[in-house]
Amino acid sequence: MLDAGDNAPVLDSASLDQLRALDPQGSSGFVKRVLDTFLRSLQNQRDAVAAAHAAGDLRALSHAAHALKSASASVGALPLSRLCAALEEAVRLDQPERVPALALKFDAAAVAADAAVRALLEGGAA
């Protein structure tokens, strides 16, 4: 179920366009603020997922994954969003055995998304 994610770009350009469409003139620096907020949120939820995973608290892990799921989808970090969804689903379907592998992939995707967003911000594309 992760196959599609492996080859997909870290940040989906169409999603980013939708984001930009919310601030067509770009005058208010809206996209930049969203991306800054996303980076903060990403950091928080990564920490939360790691802590929950370490503590074996699947409920907290699911919460963190859920929170990041729609945010990452919104900024176009679709592979990350899909991994969030997979984690949430594993917990909901009570399949704890899938969690360790997914957590690793999640971490990698999170790092990639973080780097891509930062690059975007530094490139002034926001």
Added chain:
Amino acid sequence: MMGSNASALPLTEERPKVLLVDDDDVNLMLVAAALTQHGFDVTQANNGDEALRILGGWIPDLVVLDARMPGLDGFETCEELRNMYGLENVPVLMLTGLADEASIQRAYDAGATDFFVKSNQWSLLAGRLRYMLRSARTQQELIRSRAKLARAQDLARMGSFEWWQQPGHGLPAGLELSEEALRVFGSGPDDRLSFRDLLRMMTRDERHSLVRGVRQIVRQVFGIAMDVPLSRGVKRNRIIHVEGEPEFGEYGQCIGYTGIVQDVTERHQAEDSIRKLANKDPLTQLPNRRQLHWRAERALEQARRMGHQMAVLMIDLDRFKKINDTLGHSAGDELLLSVSMRLRSCVRHSDQIFDGTVEAVGARFHRALEAVGRLGGDEFVALLPEVAGEADAQAVAQRILEALREPVYVADQEFFATASIGIALYPRDGQTVADLMRNADVAMYAAKDRGRNDAMTYSPNLAVRDREKLELETALHKAIERNELVLYYQPKVEAQTGRLVGVEALMRWRRGETLVPPNEFIPMAEETGLIVPLSEWALREAARQAREWQLGFGFSESIAVNMPSRMFLRHDLVELIHASVSPYGIPHRMLLLEITESSLMKDLQSILPTLRRLNEVGVQISVDDFGTGYSSLQYLTELPISELKIDRSFVNKLGREPKASEVIHLIISLAQALNLRVVAEGVETSAQMNLLRSLQCRLMQGYLIGRPMPGPDLPAWLRAHATVMPGPTLDALPVAQAQMDLEADTGPVTAPVEIEAASGEATAASRRGP
């Protein structure tokens, strides 16, 4: 690409206020931005607790809740806010990650209005929100209009009902009454009323007629529109209007009725009092003219159809106007009220008001039309819808006269309110109500003419007489200006010497070729008030004649004009006489006024001052028809009068009834004691004259001496009289001839305008010589 959607909300509309609740900052930011762009005014909250805190002091148009949040999640937040005041009906949209059935169900259970699966399709979200807003407003309006309807129904004492029929039964099986309808029947909102419960609020008769009515309506699938009286239970004596339309099932069969019930008691009462006002006389509560006419029309139709007779009795109180004038209107009203009570007891009076809305049903219906009504003033009508004949109507009339024979007490005084009654019968005396009323009226006036307190049945000659009377009245109005009136003069002499002591004038009306005698127009002149101008004219004419005679042959006695009492009641009678004599330069004493004994006594106190003033200017007063009235001797001694005229009836009986000479003797003695002149009237035979002489009666008047004659004839009469007259042995004129004379002054005082010259002076006699 999304700019085109931004105008989806009209610019004129205020931006809808949205509370957006999401624990994820990124989502919050993005959704807020998207909604702002689509015309919403967004307030953000990071969690359920914060959202509830904001909602504690502010009510948005919409709430958007993220379902999954740490702490209070979306479902719990939704449940909480639904319990908060003012948020019961605010639309809430639940945002979920997945459209799984469990969360959707949970969302609805928590009170969410709708759910939305999270996506980046912001325009979809905005569209959904706008839809929710519109539907919320529609619902709000529906709630408001329901409340308005309920309030309006409440104010109108109205409520809705539905009932569903049992097949083939015809009576309501399931009855649903709205809260307002329950109130109409005096029940609380939580009560249940069945059709049977409603039937219990009625009497047996009411129940039966309702069930019968409903069965028929249902059988024919008509709409319901009926007024149902409730005589029992909490809503005693109320009238409920029921209006409903049939409801149809899928095969077009009637499955029940829906409609409204309304308490129309007040409206009925208002309609009742309007009907009363329109149909009843406010004073007596008897049927008024309008109602009488309506009843009479119905009774006539029925009489025509069934071939029986009906009767109309016109009842007019005698002398009511006088009571009204002397005692005032409230006493008059009291009298009318007492009389109306008595009148209604004389017939099978029915108080029920009939008008166009009531159907005349049944062969005996006309019996219920029988009534006494008031036309106005002192005029009443008794309507007898079925009589066997004239005798029936006469019997009722006699009953009425009898009922009025008892005195009526008004303002602590006793009155005899007699009536005159005229009767007209259908079909004999008229074919229409108008004819019957008019002919009953004619008969009533005939009864009045016959001396009142009587009942008369109509006959065609009454109408002829009536018409003649009307013509007479019209003509009399013009008689003065056309110079149709003349005065005739009858000499009055001293019995012993034959000397002329004065003349008495009688009014004649030269109408075309005929000479109308006074008894045919003076009573009418009295009735119509024409007597006043007639009397004024007589005074002027007498003065003119006196002057002519004065110049012609040295006439210096007085001419007396007979005055009705109403002339003495006028304050200007002295001035009137002054104005009459002045142009001719004759002294006041040449006019003498006669008043009948009865009218003198009737208004004595009012007349007395005028009599004194007349005396002061030299005008003497003669009392006519003396002996027929009821003069008290006491008055006679005090009255400023100069002459008594013995009523002709006594003179007529002289020699035939011993009593007559006794009375005459008494009057003469009395007059001598009071120093009054006495004149015997109606002397027609020499036998009478001789007897009068023997009774010491000095002055006489009558056919024997001379008939009334036109003024210019008097000198000739004087010449002839001087040669013929008065040896005591003079033979009488043939009596028969005298009686045939139309101009006879014999009618006892029907001619108030008589003139008499009566003077104690001897000038004329001395001039003429013996």
